[in-house]
Amino acid sequence: MRILLVDDQPLFLEALCNLLRTTWTEGEFVSHTSAAAGVEEGRGQTFDVALVNAEALDASGLGPQAYGELGAPLILTSSSFDASILCEAISAGARGYIPKTTGSRAIVGAVEVVSHGGVCYPSEALAVLAGAKAPAPRIGASRRELEILQRIEQGSSNKVIARELGLSLATVKFHVQSILRATGARNRVEAIINARRMGMLPRSGLV
Known part of the structure; x- marks a missing residue:
């Protein structure tokens, strides 16, 4: 390290x-x-x-x-x-x-x-983002999107996700963009935080 x-x-x-x-x-x-x-x-x-x-x-x-x-x-x-x-x-x-x-x-x-x-x-990040002005997210995600979201949370790249789920890289990229729209996020980090706030992922002391 x-x-x-x-x-x-x-x-x-x-x-x-x-x-x-x-x-x-x-x-x-x-x-x-x-x-x-x-x-x-x-x-x-x-x-x-x-x-x-x-x-x-x-x-x-x-x-x-x-x-x-x-x-x-x-x-x-x-x-x-x-x-x-x-x-x-x-x-x-x-x-x-x-x-x-x-x-x-x-x-x-x-x-x-x-x-x-x-x-x-x-964990304070959740309250800040909850009060921030942002486009209203689409509530909910498909089962496949949730699978990909969980792997994003674990730090997996698009290539790794594609290999693990047996999907093409283009399909994974499509789902990632859908997740960003669903969570009203601008990037993967914000998507994880917003997803936890929305109940799509479990919360913890540090997010």
Whole structure:
């Protein structure tokens, strides 16, 4: 496991590194207090997960556009839950969002989920999205769409889903677009969160 960590608070950064080392004792951890240096490192190397602090990015003059410059699945962190940061993270395709108030076990769990291709957002995300103005979604989905939605939640790519269900790639893509319309979502991450809010998938403390 190779993990990139970026946070401009050295004490939190050290504590986070130590926490993750207790789980991935053979892991490689690269940390930066400079957001610019961290983003540059993320561009040039391969990491399993990148945990980057949103406030550090803003302080360095790097906004949401920097999210897409990281080659690794991104988990955004912030000092506390912030709806605007949540929306930025989802729009940018981040795989997770962790407020620093999150417990240590949940942080480790989020990194584990995202490193295996899943997504992990705090339960507060459901209330934010429920109150957000968005096109009214089509309620419900076909049995096949639910099968595909469950595999999207598990982090499976379209190619993997097609192989597992014995479908053509074009058919899977068609169903994914239908799922996005059904959940009123703009991307796969938002589809999972909206699907849980709509009762199409079970809810949990982290989504």
